[in-house]
Amino acid sequence: EWNPRGTVLITGGTGGIGAHLARWLAKDGAEHLLLLSRSGEAAEGAAELAAELRGLGAEVSVVACDVTDRDALAAIIEAVPADHPLTAVFHTAGVAGHGPLDEIEAAGLGGQLSARTRGARHLDEITSELGVELDAFVLFSSGAAVWGSANNGANAAAGAFLDGLARERRSRGLTATSVSWGGWQDTAMAQDGNAEQLLRRGVRLLDPAQATLALRQALEQDETSLTVTDMxxxxxxxxxxxxxxxxxxxxxxxxxxxxxxTEDTAETPEDATAGADLKARLAGLTDGERHAQVLALVRGEAAQVLSHASTADITPNRPFQELGFDSLTAMDLRNRLNRATGLRLPATLVFDHPNPQRLATHLLAELAKGGEGDLSDVLDIRRELARIGQALDSVAPDPQAREDIVEHLRDLMSKLGSTERDSTTDLEAATDDEIFDFIDRDLGVS
Incomplete structure (x- = not known):
C-alpha cells in the first residue's frame, strides 16, 4: 500500500489538478507539501488552498519557481529539510494551449512543450544527482499522446516525451509512473474549448476523486505507463x-x-423517406443536372457541419481536409448524408472520396445501383417511356390504332397497383386525346 510521507513536491501545485492532488495527499497523511508554481503565493487561490491543506494536517510551502529554470529548481530541492525528506514528485506543470500545430507559432509551441518536457527532465536529473530516494516519481501525460489529436499536437508530443522518460528511468532502476489522462473536472480544462472538443470525441472529464483513486492504484501496482480516462x-x-x-x-x-x-445504426423510416424523395427528384433530371443536384447536397451538408453561413468556401474540388474536416466532422457529414440519401455509407466515406466533387459522383453511383425501387430502375423506365412517346409521334391518325395503343397503356397503368389510385382513376376516365397530351407533357416528348 502506497502512502505519502516526508515531503511531497507538486509542480503546478496551485493549479486545478495540482490543488486536487494536494488535497488528496493531505487527507492521506502527507507531512509536508511543497507546491511549486510560477507565481507562488501570489497565484490566484494559493492562500486559500494553503489554509485548507493546513486544516487537513499538512505543513505547506508555496514557492514561486519556473521549472524550466534548472538552477532555481535545484536550489529548492536542495533546501528540503532533512526531517521531512523529499520522497515523492508529482509533475503536473504545463502551459495551457491547444490548436493545430501549423497554427501555433514557434514561441508558443516551445512554451507549451518546455514546462512539461524540460521541467520533467530537470526533476529527473536533479533528484538523481542528489541521490534522492523517491517512493514515487509521477509524470502527468496526456491522452493525446495515446490516441492522437489534431488540436492537441503539443500535448501529444510532450506526453510522448513523458512516457518515454518514465520508461528510461525504469531502465536505470528508478521509480517512475507516467499517466496519460483524458481530462479532469473542476480544472482549467473544464472551462475552455478543449473540454468541449473532448466531449464531442467521446472523452468524458474525470471526477477528481475517481482520478486520484486510479492514481493510487497505479502507484500501488508499480505501473510505469498507463492511461486513465472515462470514455x-x-x-x-x-x-x-x-x-x-x-x-x-x-x-x-x-x-x-x-x-x-453494421455501419452504425439501421436505416430509419425517416431516412428511407428522404432517400425515396431524393431519387424521385433526380429521376426527372438529365445526367448533368443529377450530378449538380447531388453536389449541391454534399456542399450544403458540409457547410452545415462546419457552421458556414453559405457554401461559398465549399468548392467542388477542394479537399475536405483543407476545408477543416477531422474525424469527428467527417463522421458528422457521413451521418447527415445517410439521412439525406437513405444510403448506408461507410465510416471512411470522406477519406475514400476526399472532395465534394468525388463524393457527389460516388453518391450518385450508389443511388443508381440496381435493386427494386432504385434510381436505375426509375431512369430505365423513364427512358423507355420517352422512346415510346417518340414512337407515338409517328403513329398514323387511325382511330383503331390509337384505340389499341390506349388500351395497352391502360393495361400498363393497372399493373402499377393502387399506390396512385387517384391518378389511375383519372387516366381511365381520360379521353384518347387527353392521354396523348399527358404523354407529350409529362414524358417530355413534343
Missing part, C-alpha cells in the same frame, strides 16, 4: 477507427461491440 466508446470508436484498424482499442469489449455493428 464514451460508442461516440469515440467510429471516428477513431474510420480510417484504419485500431488494434490499440479493438479488444476492449465495448469497442468490439461498436465495431461489430
Amino acid at each position: 464514451d466508446w460508442e461516440l469515440f470508436t467510429p471516428g477513431y477507427a474510420m480510417a484504419r484498424r485500431r488494434p490499440l482499442i479493438e479488444d476492449i469489449p465495448e469497442v468490439a461491440r461498436v465495431l461489430g455493428d
Whole structure:
C-alpha cells in the first residue's frame, strides 16, 4: 500500500489538478507539501488552498519557481529539510494551449512543450544527482499522446516525451509512473474549448476523486505507463477507427461491440423517406443536372457541419481536409448524408472520396445501383417511356390504332397497383386525346 510521507513536491501545485492532488495527499497523511508554481503565493487561490491543506494536517510551502529554470529548481530541492525528506514528485506543470500545430507559432509551441518536457527532465536529473530516494516519481501525460489529436499536437508530443522518460528511468532502476489522462473536472480544462472538443470525441472529464483513486492504484501496482480516462466508446470508436484498424482499442469489449455493428445504426423510416424523395427528384433530371443536384447536397451538408453561413468556401474540388474536416466532422457529414440519401455509407466515406466533387459522383453511383425501387430502375423506365412517346409521334391518325395503343397503356397503368389510385382513376376516365397530351407533357416528348 502506497502512502505519502516526508515531503511531497507538486509542480503546478496551485493549479486545478495540482490543488486536487494536494488535497488528496493531505487527507492521506502527507507531512509536508511543497507546491511549486510560477507565481507562488501570489497565484490566484494559493492562500486559500494553503489554509485548507493546513486544516487537513499538512505543513505547506508555496514557492514561486519556473521549472524550466534548472538552477532555481535545484536550489529548492536542495533546501528540503532533512526531517521531512523529499520522497515523492508529482509533475503536473504545463502551459495551457491547444490548436493545430501549423497554427501555433514557434514561441508558443516551445512554451507549451518546455514546462512539461524540460521541467520533467530537470526533476529527473536533479533528484538523481542528489541521490534522492523517491517512493514515487509521477509524470502527468496526456491522452493525446495515446490516441492522437489534431488540436492537441503539443500535448501529444510532450506526453510522448513523458512516457518515454518514465520508461528510461525504469531502465536505470528508478521509480517512475507516467499517466496519460483524458481530462479532469473542476480544472482549467473544464472551462475552455478543449473540454468541449473532448466531449464531442467521446472523452468524458474525470471526477477528481475517481482520478486520484486510479492514481493510487497505479502507484500501488508499480505501473510505469498507463492511461486513465472515462470514455464514451460508442461516440469515440467510429471516428477513431474510420480510417484504419485500431488494434490499440479493438479488444476492449465495448469497442468490439461498436465495431461489430453494421455501419452504425439501421436505416430509419425517416431516412428511407428522404432517400425515396431524393431519387424521385433526380429521376426527372438529365445526367448533368443529377450530378449538380447531388453536389449541391454534399456542399450544403458540409457547410452545415462546419457552421458556414453559405457554401461559398465549399468548392467542388477542394479537399475536405483543407476545408477543416477531422474525424469527428467527417463522421458528422457521413451521418447527415445517410439521412439525406437513405444510403448506408461507410465510416471512411470522406477519406475514400476526399472532395465534394468525388463524393457527389460516388453518391450518385450508389443511388443508381440496381435493386427494386432504385434510381436505375426509375431512369430505365423513364427512358423507355420517352422512346415510346417518340414512337407515338409517328403513329398514323387511325382511330383503331390509337384505340389499341390506349388500351395497352391502360393495361400498363393497372399493373402499377393502387399506390396512385387517384391518378389511375383519372387516366381511365381520360379521353384518347387527353392521354396523348399527358404523354407529350409529362414524358417530355413534343
